Structures are given as C-alpha cells and as structure tokens.
Amino acid sequence: KKRNPGQDEFVQAVTEVAEDIFGFMADKVKYHEAQILRRIAEPDRVISFRVCWEDDKGNIRVQRGWRVQNNNSIGPYKGGIRFHPSVTESVLKFLAFEQTFKNALTGLPMGGGKGGSNFNPKGKSVNEIMRFCQSFMTELYRHIGADVDVPAGDIGVGGREIGFMFGQYKRITNNFTGVLTGKGLEWGGSLIRTEATGYGAVYFLQNMLKTKGDSLEGKTAVISGSGNVATHAAEKIVALGGKVLTLSDSEGFVHDPDGITQEKIDWVKEHKTHRRGRISDYAKEFKGASFHGGGARPWGVACDVALPCATQNELNGEEAKTLLKNGCIAVSEGANMPTDLDGVHIFKAAKILYAPGKASNAGGVAVSGLEMSQNSARISWKEADLQQQLLDIMEGIHSRCLEYGSDGKGYTDYVKGANIAGFKKVADSMLAYGVV
Ligand code: NDP
Numbered sequence: 001k002k003r004n005p006g007q008d009e010f011v012q013a014v015t016e017v018a019e020d021i022f023g024f025m026a027d028k029v030k031y032h033e034a035q036i037l038r039r040i041a042e043p044d045r046v047i048s049f050r051v052c053w054e055d056d057k058g059n060i061r062v063q064r065g066w067r068v069q070n071n072n073s074i075g076p077y078k079g080g081i082r083f084h085p086s087v088t089e090s091v092l093k094f095l096a097f098e099q100t101f102k103n104a105l106t107g108l109p110m111g112g113g114k115g116g117s118n119f120n121p122k123g124k125s126v127n128e129i130m131r132f133c134q135s136f137m138t139e140l141y142r143h144i145g146a147d148v149d150v151p152a153g154d155i156g157v158g159g160r161e162i163g164f165m166f167g168q169y170k171r172i173t174n175n176f177t178g179v180l181t182g183k184g185l186e187w188g189g190s191l192i193r194t195e196a197t198g199y200g201a202v203y204f205l206q207n208m209l210k211t212k213g214d215s216l217e218g219k220t221a222v223i224s225g226s227g228n229v230a231t232h233a234a235e236k237i238v239a240l241g242g243k244v245l246t247l248s249d250s251e252g253f254v255h256d257p258d259g260i261t262q263e264k265i266d267w268v269k270e271h272k273t274h275r276r277g278r279i280s281d282y283a284k285e286f287k288g289a290s291f292h293g294g295g296a297r298p299w300g301v302a303c304d305v306a307l308p309c310a311t312q313n314e315l316n317g318e319e320a321k322t323l324l325k326n327g328c329i330a331v332s333e334g335a336n337m338p339t340d341l342d343g344v345h346i347f348k349a350a351k352i353l354y355a356p357g358k359a360s361n362a363g364g365v366a367v368s369g370l371e372m373s374q375n376s377a378r379i380s381w382k383e384a385d386l387q388q389q390l391l392d393i394m395e396g397i398h399s400r401c402l403e404y405g406s407d408g409k410g411y412t413d414y415v416k417g418a419n420i421a422g423f424k425k426v427a428d429s430m431l432a433y434g435v436v
Contacts, residue, residue, distance in 0.1 A: 003042075007090035009312060012341055013097050014041045020419040024404075034435070036427045043070045043096060044077075046089065049139040051117055053131045055124075065136050067115035067143055067151070070096035073429040076147055077113030078103055078181075078365060078372075080154030083132075083161070085120040091312070092116055095154075095336055099365070101422030102358040105397050108369035113149055115140070121156045122276075133164035141169050146177040146375070152368050153182040155311065158228065158273065159194070163187075178375025181368035190371035191383045192390060193364070198232025198334060200363015200394050201307060201355075205332035206240065207398040208353040211412065214329075217241035222303040222328075224248045225310030226279045229334040229361065231269050233307050238262055246298035248310060249279040253298040256282070256289035302326035309334030317342030324350050333357035344415060351411050359397050359418040366393045 001011050018037060025031045051065040066089060069077045079099040082092070092114045100112025119132055144151060153162055162182045169179055176188075183189035192199075202216070209215055219242045223230050226247040234244045244260040246253050247268060256264070264286060271277040283291035292298075299306065299319040306328050308315050312335065315323075320343035323331070330353035333339065337357060339347065347354035367390060374380055381389075397418075404424075405417020430436075 004090070004093075007093060009337070010090045010093040010097065013094040013337060016341060016344060016415070017097075017101065017419050017423070020416040021423050024420045024423070030431060031427055034431055036430055037423075039430060040071055040100065040423070040426060041097065043068050043093060044072065045069050046093065047143055048089065051119070051132065051135050051139070053128070053135045055128055063117050063119045063132070065115070065117045065139065066092050067140060067149070068092045068096035068113060069143075069149055070112040070114070071100045071426060072111035073426050073433065074104055075109035075111045077149035078110040078152070078368065079112055079114040080116075080152045081157045081165075082114070082116035082154040083119045083121050083156035084116070085118055086311075087116045087118045094312070098336055098358050100426060101419060102362045103365055103369075104422040104425040105359060105400060105418060106362050106366040106369060106393055107396055108366060110365065110369050113151070114154075115151055116154065116157075121161075126160075129161065130164045133161050134168040137165045137168035138172065140165075141172050144179055146179050146372070150178065150368075150372060151180055152365070153228075155227070158182075159184055159189075178372050181371040183371070188371075188375050190367055190374055190386065191381070192386045193367045193371055194228065195232045195235070196367035196390055197229045197361050197364030198234070198309065199236045200366070200390060201229070201233050201309070201332050201334040201360045202236035202240065203363065203391060203394040204355050204360040204398060205305060205307070205330055207395060208330055208332070208355060208414070211402075212353070215240070216305070219243070219304040220245055220302070221305045221307060222246045222298050222301050223307045223309055224253065224298055224314055224338070225308075225335065226268055226272050227310070229364075230307075230309035231265055231272070233309050233334050234260055234265050235262060237307075238265070242305070245303060246301055247279055247282070248298050250295065250310075251278055251280060252291060252293040252296045254279055254282040254289050254291050255298065255301055256286060258288050299323055300326075303328055305330045305332070307332050307334050308338035310338065311335055312337040313340045315339045315343050317346050319343065320346040324352065329353060331355065332360045334361050336361065348413060348415065353412075354414060355401075356415045356418055358422065359401050359414055362397055363390055363394055366390065
C-alpha cells in the first residue's frame with residue numbers, strides 16, 4: 001500500500017496473490033532471497049502518454065493512454081487494451097499483474113502486460129473512434145512489436161478498434177506483423193478468437209463440475225455483462241444444456257425466467273455490438289423478461305452456477321453470501337477480478353467450486369497466443385483444430401490448478417492453485433536470469 005498509494009485495485013490484486021504465495025514460499029528460500037514476489041509486483045515499466053484527437057465538432061480533446069509492461073520473463077508482453085472512463089493506472093497495473101500469472105498458466109510463451117485509456121467510446125461516432133485509435137497508436141507503436149509486446153482487445157476494444165489501430169501501426173512502420181491479436185480473419189486474425197474467452201470460461205466450469213461427477217445439463221446460470229465474454233459464455237452454456245437467466249450492463253440487468261436462448265443471444269450480440277444499444281431494450285423485445293435498473297447486479301437471482309463476465313469488483317461479499325444462500329454451487333469468472341476480496345474469502349470458506357478469472361478466462365489470451373504462432377508461421381489453422389486446442393488448454397489449466405490447489409480430500413482451492421502454478425513458472429525463469 002505504501003509503495004503504491006491510491007492504487008487500490010493493484011494492491012487488492014497483489015494482496016490476493018500474496019496470500020497464497022507466502023504459504024508456498026515458506027520453505028523455499030531461493031524465492032525469498034531473490035525477492036521474486038516484490039519484483040513481479042513492480043512492473044518492468046509503465047508508459048503513460050497524451051492522446052490528442054479532434055471530435056466531430058472540431059473540438060480538440062485530450063485523453064491519457066497507458067501501456068503497463070509487467071513482466072516478460074517467459075515471452076513477449078501480452079495483454080489487452082481497455083477503453084473505458086474507469087481506466088486508471090491502478091486498474092491497468094492490476095490487470096497487467098494478473099495477466100502475468102494467467103499467461104503463464106496457459107502453458108504458452110507469453111509475458112504479462114495491459115494498456116488502455118480513460119476514453120469513453122460510448123456515444124462517439126465511428127470517425128471519432130477511428131481518430132482516437134489512430135492517435136493512441138501514433139504513440140503506442142514505438143513501444144510494441146511482434147517479439148516485444150503484443151496487445152489485444154478488452155472492454156471497449158473489439159475487432160473494429162483493433163482494425164483502426166493495426167491500420168495505423170502498419171501505416172507508420174510499413175510492417176505487416178502479428179503486433180496485435182484479435183485481428184479480422186482477412187488480415188491475420190485467428191478463427192475462434194472472438195468466442196474463446198466466454199467458451200473457455202464455460203469449459204473450465206465444466207471441468208470443475210466433472211470433478212464432482214456433475215455436468216451443466218439442466219443447470220441454471222446467472223451471467224453478468226452483455227459484451228464479448230458474457231454473450232459467448234451464455235452461448236456455450238446453452239449449447240451444453242444449461243439455462244441462462246440473466247445478462248447485464250452498467251445500467252442494470254435483465255432477468256428472463258424462460259431462459260436466454262441462442263436466438264435471444266444473437267439478438268443481444270447484434271444489439272450491443274452493432275447497434276450499440278442497451279441491455280434494458282431486451283425486456284422490451286422479449287415477453288416475460290424484466291429489467292432491473294439503477295446499476296443493479298444479477299446476483300440475487302437464484303441459480304446453480306454464476307459467471308461474472310462484466311468488470312472488476314462487480315460481486316461483493318454480501319452478494320457472494322446471497323448466491324450461496326440461493327444454492328449456487330459453482331462460480332467461473334469470465335471477467336478479471338470481478339469478485340472482491342471479501343467475496344473471494346466467502347467462496348473459499350464455503351468450499352464451493354470457485355474459479356478465479358486468471359484461470360477460467362485464459363481461453364482468450366490462449367487463442368491470442370495461437371494467433372501469434374499462426375502469424376509467425378504465416379499460416380491459418382482450421383477451426384476444428386483450434387476448438388480442440390482451446391479445450392485442451394482449458395483442461396491443462398484446470399489440472400495445473402488441481403496440482404497446487406487440491407487438499408487431497410476432495411476440495412480444490414482454485415485461487416491458490418492458479419496463483420502458485422502461474423507464479424512458479426515466472427519465478428523460476430526470473431531466478432535463471434539472475435538479478436535483473
Ligand atoms: P465488452 O466491452 O465486450 O463488454 C463489457 C461488458 O461489461 C458490457 O456489458 C459492459 O456494459 C459491462 N461493463 C463494463 N464496465 C462496467 C462497469 N463498470 N459496471 C458494470 N458493467 C460494466 O468487454 P469484454 O466482454 O471483452 O470484457 C469483459 C471482462 O472480461 C473484462 O473484465 C475483461 O478484462 C475480461 N476479459 C476479456 C477478454 C476478452 O477476450 N475479451 C479476455 C479475458 C478477460 P456497458 O455496455 O454498459 O459498458
């Protein structure tokens with residue numbers, strides 16, 4: 001806290017990891033002596049820059065952009081770019097820190113980074129968004145590269161924004177390389193990248209349920225968010241025989257007791273992504289559904305499984321208790337750090353199946369890693385091969401969590417498992433490099 005004043009999200013993320021790592025390191029002097037945890041919790045560098053752009057009325061607007069390069073011990077920095085008014089240096093530092101462990105868990109050679117801006121894309125015209133993305137890349141391009149740092153999308157940054165940024169990178173450098181992931185299929189993107197995070201979070205959930213001899217068939221699911229991760233998680237739950245009851249956005253949530261079917265999910269995707277609409281419109285479109293406004297969150301709706309897929313700290317201790325009281329048996333995080341520390345402690349104490357985002361939402365960055373491989377080799381893999389690789393990678397992450405998180409008596413602390421497995425790989429690489 002003293003080293004990072006005012007950076008609450010970052011301190012929260014480091015605290016959560018430290019709780020597990022201290023126990024793991026207790027009898028391992030080499031990590032202590034080398035101050036490894038302190039070194040991982042100090043980003044390699046934080047780049048902050050001005051992003052100046054002109055709106056449609058000719059006004060000059062000034063925003064702040066960042067790239068946090070946390071750790072490149074096991075591969076080039078890798079992590080998304082977020083455009084949202086809530087973005088601060090603290091938020092990006094927490095995300096880059098978490099990303100370091102997540103990327104290590106995938107088994108692929110990727111370091112951890114994150115970037116973004118406090119720019120609010122809501123209500124902006126396509127031209128304004130394009131000018132902003134171009135200006136953002138005009139500074140960012142000098143800090144990234146296919147073997148240096150490979151950003152991707154995140155909240156507020158989808159295929160369209162990646163296109164604007166990649167176009168500007170290419171224009172400035174005259175290089176067509178895999179410097180960004182989440183690209184369009186015609187220009188170096190990978191099949192199933194869009195679906196990978198949401199699908200992966202559900203595969204992870206499936207793996208957890210399997211340890212109890214259970215499955216998603218007939219289970220009710222409460223999901224928050226209605227963006228990329230939430231809609232694809234919903235799609236996979238439905239495909240595996242579950243029933244999705246809710247979706248949300250920053251204004252509130254919709255509850256559809258009849259279930260949010262594939263047809264309805266397609267409507268949400270079209271509405272949120274292409275029409276840039278609000279989730280409240282869902283209740284006007286589909287009979288039987290209700291909208292709960294004022295920023296309400298869906299955790300009070302009774303369910304078997306929950307998937308927080310919107311943003312950080314969207315599920316607190318009280319809400320965790322409510323989920324448990326209503327019979328929720330498993331939580332798989334699609335978002336990054338959606339459950340606050342209180343909530344994490346409550347899920348852990350109740351010994352339910354609880355997967356932290358760094359394990360369960362790693363499917364997206366894993367397929368980004370596969371996009372990098374395809375770009376380097378200048379080839380495109382088939383969809384069936386990628387689907388299988390995603391399934392295998394999520395299974396691999398799950399077994400790494402079991403290795404370090406299982407108590408041998410039927411309970412797995414997935415938070416501990418993910419933290420230790422991710423930490424060990426990065427820490428051992430750092431030890432090999434000496435004091436750098
Ligand atoms: P999108 O921008 O596609 O969707 C974000 C969703 O979350 C929207 O429904 C948005 O609502 C809602 N949301 C955003 N901020 C808030 C807030 N402060 N309060 C309540 N709701 C909010 O982003 P993604 O689906 O890509 O990302 C969602 C989460 O998943 C993030 O935590 C991200 O870091 C994480 N993630 C994403 C990956 C990916 O591949 N895309 C990979 C791994 C993790 P509204 O429209 O009102 O803003």
